[in-house]
Amino acid sequence: MTDPVAWLILLPLVWATGAFVLGPGRGARLAIGALLVQCALALQLAVEVLAYGGRTHPVGGWGAPLGIDLAADGLSAVMLLLAQALALPLAVYARAYFAENAPTVRYFWPLAGFLLAGINALFLAADLFNLYVTLELVGLAAVGLVAAGGTARQVAAALRYLFAALAGSLLYLLGVALIYGAYGTVSLETLAPLVDARAPAAVWIAGGLMLAGLMLKTAIFPFHYWLPPAHGGAPAPVSALLSALVVKASFYLILRLSLDVFAPLAAAAATVLGLLGAAAIVWGSWQALRTDHIKMLVAWSTVAQLGYLFLVFPLLAPDGLALQAGGMQAIAHGLAKAAMFAAAGVLMLATGRDTLVGLAGVAGRVPLTLFAFGLAGVTLMGLPPSGGFLAKWLLIEAALTHGQWGWVAVVIGGGLLAAAYVFRVLRQAFLLAPADSRFHPVPRSMEWTAFVLAAASVLLGLRGVELMALLARGAA
Amino acid sequence: MTLNEALPLAVLASSLAPGLIIFALPESRIRLRTALNLFGALAKLVLVGVLLAGVAAGEDYGFRHAVLPGLELVFKADALALLFVTLSALLWLFTTLYAIGYLEGSPHRSRFFGFFSLCVTATMGIAMAGNLFTFFVFYELLTLATFPLVVHRGTPQAMRGGTVYLAYTLGGGALLLTGIVWLHGLAGSADFAHGGYLSALGPDYDGQLQLVFLLLIAGLGVKAALVPLHGWLPRAMVAPAPVSALLHAVAVVKAGAFGVVRIVYEVYGVEFAQSLDLLTPLAVAAAVTIVWGSIRALFQDDLKKRLAFSTVSQVSYIVLGVALFGPLGTIGALVHLVHQGVMKITLFFCAGNYAETLGVHKVSEMDGAGRRMPWTSAAFTVAAFGMIGVPPLAGFVSKWYLGLGALEAGMPWVLAVLAASSLLNAAYFLPILHRLWFRSRDGAWPEEHIPARGGLETSPLLLAPPLVTAAAALAFGLLASSCASPLDWARLIADREYLSWSP
Numbered sequence: 001m002t003d004p005v006a007w008l009i010l011l012p013l014v015w016a017t018g019a020f021v022l023g024p025g026r027g028a029r030l031a032i033g034a035l036l037v038q039c040a041l042a043l044q045l046a047v048e049v050l051a052y053g054g055r056t057h058p059v060g061g062w063g064a065p066l067g068i069d070l071a072a073d074g075l076s077a078v079m080l081l082l083a084q085a086l087a088l089p090l091a092v093y094a095r096a097y098f099a100e101n102a103p104t105v106r107y108f109w110p111l112a113g114f115l116l117a118g119i120n121a122l123f124l125a126a127d128l129f130n131l132y133v134t135l136e137l138v139g140l141a142a143v144g145l146v147a148a149g150g151t152a153r154q155v156a157a158a159l160r161y162l163f164a165a166l167a168g169s170l171l172y173l174l175g176v177a178l179i180y181g182a183y184g185t186v187s188l189e190t191l192a193p194l195v196d197a198r199a200p201a202a203v204w205i206a207g208g209l210m211l212a213g214l215m216l217k218t219a220i221f222p223f224h225y226w227l228p229p230a231h232g233g234a235p236a237p238v239s240a241l242l243s244a245l246v247v248k249a250s251f252y253l254i255l256r257l258s259l260d261v262f263a264p265l266a267a268a269a270a271t272v273l274g275l276l277g278a279a280a281i282v283w284g285s286w287q288a289l290r291t292d293h294i295k296m297l298v299a300w301s302t303v304a305q306l307g308y309l310f311l312v313f314p315l316l317a318p319d320g321l322a323l324q325a326g327g328m329q330a331i332a333h334g335l336a337k338a339a340m341f342a343a344a345g346v347l348m349l350a351t352g353r354d355t356l357v358g359l360a361g362v363a364g365r366v367p368l369t370l371f372a373f374g375l376a377g378v379t380l381m382g383l384p385p386s387g388g389f390l391a392k393w394l395l396i397e398a399a400l401t402h403g404q405w406g407w408v409a410v411v412i413g414g415g416l417l418a419a420a421y422v423f424r425v426l427r428q429a430f431l432l433a434p435a436d437s438r439f440h441p442v443p444r445s446m447e448w449t450a451f452v453l454a455a456a457s458v459l460l461g462l463r464g465v466e467l468m469a470l471l472a473r474g475a476a
Numbered sequence: 477m478t479l480n481e482a483l484p485l486a487v488l489a490s491s492l493a494p495g496l497i498i499f500a501l502p503e504s505r506i507r508l509r510t511a512l513n514l515f516g517a518l519a520k521l522v523l524v525g526v527l528l529a530g531v532a533a534g535e536d537y538g539f540r541h542a543v544l545p546g547l548e549l550v551f552k553a554d555a556l557a558l559l560f561v562t563l564s565a566l567l568w569l570f571t572t573l574y575a576i577g578y579l580e581g582s583p584h585r586s587r588f589f590g591f592f593s594l595c596v597t598a599t600m601g602i603a604m605a606g607n608l609f610t611f612f613v614f615y616e617l618l619t620l621a622t623f624p625l626v627v628h629r630g631t632p633q634a635m636r637g638g639t640v641y642l643a644y645t646l647g648g649g650a651l652l653l654t655g656i657v658w659l660h661g662l663a664g665s666a667d668f669a670h671g672g673y674l675s676a677l678g679p680d681y682d683g684q685l686q687l688v689f690l691l692l693i694a695g696l697g698v699k700a701a702l703v704p705l706h707g708w709l710p711r712a713m714v715a716p717a718p719v720s721a722l723l724h725a726v727a728v729v730k731a732g733a734f735g736v737v738r739i740v741y742e743v744y745g746v747e748f749a750q751s752l753d754l755l756t757p758l759a760v761a762a763a764v765t766i767v768w769g770s771i772r773a774l775f776q777d778d779l780k781k782r783l784a785f786s787t788v789s790q791v792s793y794i795v796l797g798v799a800l801f802g803p804l805g806t807i808g809a810l811v812h813l814v815h816q817g818v819m820k821i822t823l824f825f826c827a828g829n830y831a832e833t834l835g836v837h838k839v840s841e842m843d844g845a846g847r848r849m850p851w852t853s854a855a856f857t858v859a860a861f862g863m864i865g866v867p868p869l870a871g872f873v874s875k876w877y878l879g880l881g882a883l884e885a886g887m888p889w890v891l892a893v894l895a896a897s898s899l900l901n902a903a904y905f906l907p908i909l910h911r912l913w914f915r916s917r918d919g920a921w922p923e924e925h926i927p928a929r930g931g932l933e934t935s936p937l938l939l940a941p942p943l944v945t946a947a948a949a950l951a952f953g954l955l956a957s958s959c960a961s962p963l964d965w966a967r968l969i970a971d972r973e974y975l976s977w978s979p
Contacts, residue, residue: 383620465544
């Protein structure tokens with residue numbers, strides 16, 4: 001009854017439905033309360049996995065192949081922890097944000113609940129088909145959230161996103177079908193010993209299709225085209241959820257599949273993935289340097305930061321350094337990007353404008369928010385002491401131990417590019433405010449949630465031992 | 477946690493905590509802010525005093541904290557660390573007093589003092605870092621904490637200076653990080669140790685180690701303003717005077733120079749560095765910087781720019797001393813770390829006084845300022861003579877030991893560099909002194925902000941700090957051979973450093 005694995009999926013479904021019935025006001029309170037419980041559950045799971053190793057949970061007592069299995073190991077425990085830890089402050093933020101922007105609120109809470117249920121289920125799913133279902137659930141809820149604002153630009157962005165999400169799931173599903181045809185099973189556990197480098201062509205094609213679909217959903221360069229308008233155009237709490245969490249879900253899937261089931265095939269694609277990651281870092285940063293809009297800058301920064309995650313693949317090796325780097329980067333970026341979008345939302349609310357130029361002098365009005373933006377920036381630049389720095393350190397170390405110099409240059413150069421675009425925002429703070437500028441008051445809770453998220457991304461850099469130990473925990 | 481573990485952390489906390497509280501204070505709480513600042517500075521001095529007594533008696537102070545498996549934050553308050561810690565803690569107190577007077581009535585003071593305290597915290601971390609990872613953490617923190625101070629005024633010129641500063645320092649940080657991670661891969665997570673820890677790797681790694689040394693020195697050379705990486709320093713002159721004092725004397729350039737000291741003595745080990753042929757190129761780079769900085773200083777009319785190029789030149793004395801193989805060069809380098817700080821901070825305080833009191837920013841406007849501001853000008857004169865190396869001032873002691881060190885190391889050409897540099901120092905300082913004392917003023921001052929009142933030439937908070945630091949520059953020279961002088965402490969460090977490997 002108290003097994004956190006099942007409740008982590010059920011609880012968001014419950015409050016999503018509840019919020020739909022109760023309406024936004026009481027729905028928000030319900031959601032925040034439930035998210036507190038979810039945080040505790042994720043923490044409990046993490047502690048248990050750390051102590052006893054991973055485990056499988058047969059839903060309703062029916063094991064595979066008849067029923068559905070849920071599996072939790074170190075990697076999924078870490079991701080679940082990240083998801084709940086992001087969702088709770090963002091829910092607090094969203095409650096204040098939508099009190100200011102009433103029209104979009106109606107569908108936010110139910111959609112957010114379904115999104116979270118989908119994400120939690122994805123981190124726990126133990127077979128390829130359930131992964132597809134959760135992927136679809138996440139995609140549709142996310143598209144809904146982008147469109148919920150209802151402006152023409154948002155709907156256009158949502159349609160683009162919908163197309164990318166559906167095409168991605170379709171490619172993935174095609175791959176799953178081919179795998180089922182070849183081996184007669186979709187369970188990860190059963191598949192793992194069957195797939196090897198001498199697998200038939202159909203399996204190779206399946207792997208390629210699944211990878212392509214997931215890359216489309218992760219928005220890795222050159223599949224990133226849908227991300228900036230969708231993330232840059234959505235309401236701030238939605239952007240934060242999408243950039244910090246949703247793209248990580250499909251990345252998690254690529255990582256998970258290339259770690260066990262497709263490990264024998266993954267080596268073939270590793271270098272290509274790494275190169276795409278490098279290209280994403282350069283292109284995303286370059287675009288972030290050129291845009292004039294705060295949220296577009298943050299969205300392009302997501303394109304760039306996702307690139308670091310893909311640098312992990314060519315460096316995956318038994319020493320586990322690269323996996324640690326990937327996990328650390330996913331968490332650090334998640335926290336920092338959520339903080340950054342939250343802060344950007346506050347800045348836009350305070351100035352009433354969405355451009356960088358409009359920020360001049362804003363430091364005097366919302367100093368805490370700007371500080372939060374700066375702290376999140378420190379993580380993105382990979383400067384110490386922050387989670388982003390540890391991720392970068394591990395990546396460089398992994399690259400050096402493998403003697404792969406090129407990746408070192410990419411990581412270092414990417415950090416400098418990130419500094420360039422982050423300071424485009426921060427330097428505005430020190431300019432003097434024009435005489436005619438007017439500032440709107442902003443709820444304190446929004447400022448503080450942005451700050452808490454940013455501070456967490458930095459403090460992560462002071463203690464990563466337990467997280468790394470958890471990440472190293474495989475299935476028992 | 478034992479007391480010996482807690483003390484280094486307390487030194488960090490004594491500026492971090494006031495800084496964080498100050499950030500949260502509203503602009504109008506002037507008294508509370510001042511009280512916090514002074515309390516932090518004084519508490520730090522008391523703590524440093526305890527540490528000094530303990531280290532002199534042979535105590536070990538240290539703290540370790542694991543960040544990742546195999547990666548630790550290590551703090552270690554050894555004799556070398558305390559040299560830098562004491563210097564910064566003392567100068568922090570005076571710079572804070574000065575800044576309170578300097579910024580009176582200007583906006584954004586909470587932000588200023590908040591970042592100011594963070595800077596000092598970062599400097600303490602750099603000084604007490606027990607391994608390269610810890611050093612790098614605080615080295616980058618220092619970059620981040622100084623940027624808001626450099627651009628404090630918010631003018632387009634300040635923004636440009638700040639951007640150049642960031643570009644240089646973050647670029648240098650990237651090189652440094654590459655070098656540090658590389659070493660971490662080769663030698664694992666090792667602490668700084670007397671005599672270094674790399675010589676055990678074996679001859680197969682010599683080539684790599686030379687390359688890493690180049691990366692590390694290039695990364696540190698940005699902050700230490702080694703030519704050709706010095707471009708940011710003169711441009712950062714747009715910052716307010718207390719920040720310049722901080723950049724030039726207390727924190728930033730010193731952090732770079734101090735890093736070079738740690739790398740040569742406690743990572744590579746001076747003997748091993750010598751056997752890899754690394755010291756001579758380093759000495760040449762330092763010599764070039766010394767001469768080039770002085771030559772550029774000759775042609776600056778802006779007073780602060782002239783002082784900035786003078787810093788470029790003077791800080792490389794430290795690097796030069798490190799590169800001289802032998803204990804006397806080491807003593808010269810370490811003692812100059814302190815002496816340069818005391819003298820240069822005096823000069824910047826005085827430059828700030830001229831600008832704030834009379835609106836004088838240029839050398840060509842300084843005619844007759846000695847009569848209007850005799851005390852400030854006296855302090856300036858003492859510090860300038862010290863920089864030139866006139867006995868019995870502090871600068872003379874540094875140069876004396878550097879000269880002896882050069883002979884000991886068998887590099888007599890260094891003497892020529894020292895002589896040339898002293899001549900150049902005289903050539904750019906003496907004209908200023910001549911204008912101060914021997915030219916008379918005709919016409920009004922450019923912009924007189926603070927009128928002379930009741931025998932005081934300017935506000936007391938602006939006047940006292942340069943007088944104290946100038947007196948220190950005099951005392952450090954006069955009393956160099958007494959116990960508890962910087963020279964004495966530098967000797968102690970050199971003894972401990974060279975004991976470990978001398979036959």
